[in-house]
Amino acid sequence: MAKTPLGTLILTSDFLFLFIVYTFSLATAKSHHFSRTLSPTNLGLKKEKLSHLHFYFHDIVSGRNPSAIKVVLPPNNASSTGFGMVAMIDDPLTVKPESSKLVGRAQGIYASASQSEDGLLMVMNFAFMEGKYNGSGLSVLGRNVVLLTVREMPIIGGSGLFRFARGYVQARTHNYNPKTGMLLWSMMLKGHRPTAMGIAKAAIANSSVGFGMMMIADEPLTLKPHRSSKLVGRAQGIYASASQSEFDFLMVLSLTFMEGKYNGSSLSVLGRNPIVSGEREMPIVGGTVVFKFGGGYVKAKTYEYDNKTLNAVVEYNVCVLHH
Numbered sequence: 001m002a003k004t005p006l007g008t009l010i011l012t013s014d015f016l017f018l019f020i021v022y023t024f025s026l027a028t029a030k031s032h033h034f035s036r037t038l039s040p041t042n043l044g045l046k047k048e049k050l051s052h053l054h055f056y057f058h059d060i061v062s063g064r065n066p067s068a069i070k071v072v073l074p075p076n077n078a079s080s081t082g083f084g085m086v087a088m089i090d091d092p093l094t095v096k097p098e099s100s101k102l103v104g105r106a107q108g109i110y111a112s113a114s115q116s117e118d119g120l121l122m123v124m125n126f127a128f129m130e131g132k133y134n135g136s137g138l139s140v141l142g143r144n145v146v147l148l149t150v151r152e153m154p155i156i157g158g159s160g161l162f163r164f165a166r167g168y169v170q171a172r173t174h175n176y177n178p179k180t181g182m183l184l185w186s187m188m189l190k191g192h193r194p195t196a197m198g199i200a201k202a203a204i205a206n207s208s209v210g211f212g213m214m215m216i217a218d219e220p221l222t223l224k225p226h227r228s229s230k231l232v233g234r235a236q237g238i239y240a241s242a243s244q245s246e247f248d249f250l251m252v253l254s255l256t257f258m259e260g261k262y263n264g265s266s267l268s269v270l271g272r273n274p275i276v277s278g279e280r281e282m283p284i285v286g287g288t289v290v291f292k293f294g295g296g297y298v299k300a301k302t303y304e305y306d307n308k309t310l311n312a313v314v315e316y317n318v319c320v321l322h323h
């Protein structure tokens with residue numbers, strides 16, 4: 001059995017949110033206002049708590065009881081990184097490395113979103129079962145380069161005791177059995193390499209806007225519009241056509257930078273991208289390394305679009321608040 005990484009996780013969370021929900025439902029019971037302003041100080045929202053959780057994450061990809069199952073095979077067999085593979089996971093989280101007390105489960109998907117290394121886009125929830133954390137959860141969206149010693153992924157939210165949480169996860173591989181591992185590494189790649197390719201589509205594929213179509217992307221981020229200009233990072237992740245009436249994509253991306261002091265830091269983006277609109281805005285939901293606890297937004301504007309090849313150059317303006 002391949003039991004892979006360990007997660008060490010540091011997060012901040014706030015404990016005073018029952019009040020918000022309560023007040024909110026009172027308000028909605030009395031009136032039919034869609035929204036109103038609440039005073040954070042009255043609710044004691046200033047106090048933040050910093051917690052550290054530590055557990056082992058078991059990603060079992062083979063054997064009789066795998067906890068990770070491939071749901072999409074890579075569209076191109078020639079890809080050494082399995083670019084385009086998507087797996088659904090329900091991985092046990094335990095206190096000790098070997099089978100020991102279960103403290104929660106990691107549920108979600110990971111997808112191979114790099115054409116050149118074993119880089120996974122992780123979109124998952126940690127559902128805890130232990131003590132006061134039973135029933136509380138944390139959401140993680142980030143990039144996991146499985147061969148690195150330490151990988152960092154942003155915590156982008158939480159529920160229960162972890163409402164309003166933000167923070168980061170650090171994962172270190174404790175034990176990796178490459179025979180049953182799911183990724184291979186090889187140096188040669190040949191042929192034309194598109195940076196995005198379709199991995200799934202709707203069962204009834206008659207939508208004029210491709211509703212249901214899912215793409216996997218590993219796209220260069222450059223300083224200037226031309227592809228050969230200086231590479232400053234990569235955008236890796238999934239986008240999916242999520243509107244039945246217009247070209248409107250759900251974007252689940254990790255932007256990883258390679259430039260100067262930002263080298264190795266990343267930002268996670270989760271948002272809506274109506275690609276035919278002039279300017280689109282998507283939230284930054286977390287970050288790693290220099291962008292730890294980061295938040296903000298990106299603005300995207302199409303710079304160039306070729307309606308024959310469908311290739312596009314999009315200008316991104318990133319605004320991020322971090323420590």
Ligand SMILES: *[C@@H]1O[C@H](CO)[C@@H](O)[C@H](O)[C@H]1NC(C)=O
Nearest residue numbers: 073074075076077078079084
């Ligand atoms: C990939 O390889 C498998 C097994 O070798 C083969 O059955 C399948 O048709 C190939 N798929 C593509 C897209 O080439």
Ligand SMILES: *[C@@H]1O[C@H](CO)[C@@H](O)[C@H](O)[C@H]1NC(C)=O
Nearest residue numbers: 128129130131132133134135
């Ligand atoms: C966690 O909560 C569930 C539902 O409330 C309960 O059934 C279960 O026994 C609890 N588990 C632990 C370990 O406290």
Ligand SMILES: *[C@@H]1O[C@H](CO)[C@@H](O)[C@H](O)[C@H]1NC(C)=O
Nearest residue numbers: 203204205206207208209244
């Ligand atoms: C797509 O097919 C479904 C079922 O066959 C049909 O109900 C629907 O109207 C079709 N939509 C379009 C845009 O053609």
Ligand SMILES: *[C@@H]1O[C@H](CO)[C@@H](O)[C@H](O)[C@H]1NC(C)=O
Nearest residue numbers: 257258259260261262263264
């Ligand atoms: C970024 O960091 C990697 C790994 O530490 C290093 O190999 C690479 O040369 C760095 N790139 C730049 C542009 O500094």
Ligand SMILES: *[C@@H]1O[C@H](CO)[C@@H](O)[C@H](O)[C@H]1NC(C)=O
Nearest residue numbers: 304305306307308309310311
């Ligand atoms: C592609 O763009 C050209 C020039 O803007 C336009 O004339 C043509 O109709 C477009 N083709 C499609 C299929 O949209």
